[in-house]
Amino acid sequence: MSHRTTKLIAALAAAPLLFGLAACATPAGGEGDSASEVVKIGVVGKGDPQWSAFEEAAADEGITIEIVDFGDYAQPNPATTEGELDLNQFQHIVYLADYNVSAGEDLTAIGSTAIYPLGLYSTKYESADDIKDGETVAVPNDPSNQARALLVLQSAGLIELKSGGTIFSDLADVDESASRVKVTALEASLTPTSLPDVAAAVINNDFVADAGLTFEDAIAQDDPSDPNALPYVNIFATRAEDEDNATYKKLVEIFQTDPEVQAGLIEASGGTGVPVVTPVADLAESLAKVEADTKAAKG
Structure with missing residues (x-):
């Protein structure tokens, strides 16, 4: 884990399968015409109040997003890998590492959201x-x-x-x-x-x-304030080739800073979680370490 300190913000607070082929928001790393494209984001719990607030905040910045709801955790990562989603936000680093190792994929974390006690x-x-x-x-x-x-x-x-x-x-x-x-x-x-x-x-x-x-x-x-809890920070994930996508980075920034989105997080978690803004380099370092440990554990 990096010695850079994870910045904790004030207290927070993570159906049927309804999606078709996704339109990519922008070319990887490009600015794109975000106003004419739809960024599809997979979640578990679309009814949580942060998502309607996020849609509105993104629209104010000229970005159209579609929140795609899933009934369990097994579906969003494969859908992201296959390009049916552009991003997903439902999992922590440990879960993503296990998926990448088990499936032989390379989804990556491009932003943190919060850490939730279990x-x-x-x-x-x-x-x-x-x-x-x-x-x-x-x-x-x-x-x-x-x-x-x-x-x-x-x-x-x-x-x-x-x-x-x-x-x-x-x-x-x-x-x-x-x-x-x-x-x-x-x-x-x-x-x-x-x-x-x-x-x-x-x-x-x-x-x-x-x-x-x-x-x-x-x-x-458990205790979400433990400094060793970084692997359990929840993240936005996307395909490795899209990690520098400017629109996706802007969406992460909106999510982390918009007051209404943060208020929705607090409401959704009952005040039990802690929003975090962790440097992407730290997320990548943690993901790489957990993936390496996971490969070793799987033998």
Whole structure:
């Protein structure tokens, strides 16, 4: 990680598949006629208030954007790779690194948005300490979020990880004999609906409302202010050949500085996240390191 300091801004706060072939906003690195082109941006949670504010702010700068909604995390990166999207904004660096390594692709980060704490929720218990020994807790099944969820459970005193915990921990790393609970992995969008059947579940921010919960209901969470949390900063991603696209860079700037967009982020996250403006070079350095570590871990 670079010694340059990540600049934290004040507190913040991440359907059916409906898209066709995307029109690229501009040639890679070019200015283009952004007024006559549409920049397609893939997200998970189009209804979050920052997106309508972002569309308006971009339009004020002569840029037309279309927010394309996805029901789960597996779809936006392939759609970006195939050119059906110009950008996406739904993931942190660890998730992108795992996609690039697994798919043999080279999507890259061109701007930061925010870092969000990952929370443990329950409809049966008011604290992690109250969870009975031997009960089951659900975590997301995608590798990057699963590892982070297991670290949350370990910090809450519910499990012990054989390795001590890393960004590559999975269910096999759980020391069952030393852990208080059993852990099951589910697709991220299903963790909220699992709550009636489990003691608690680690639920990604995009799906907290689906469980009829608020962010304040979390009974445990990780610390987004940890300086080692850079790999979990959420980002705008695009194809490597478009990383210098002037229109895309302008959109990142608008997102990071427009007051209404930032207010939408705060509202969407329930005040739990922290907006960040991280130098793109730092994002690239972190992505390269996590990709290298991911390749080594996959053997």
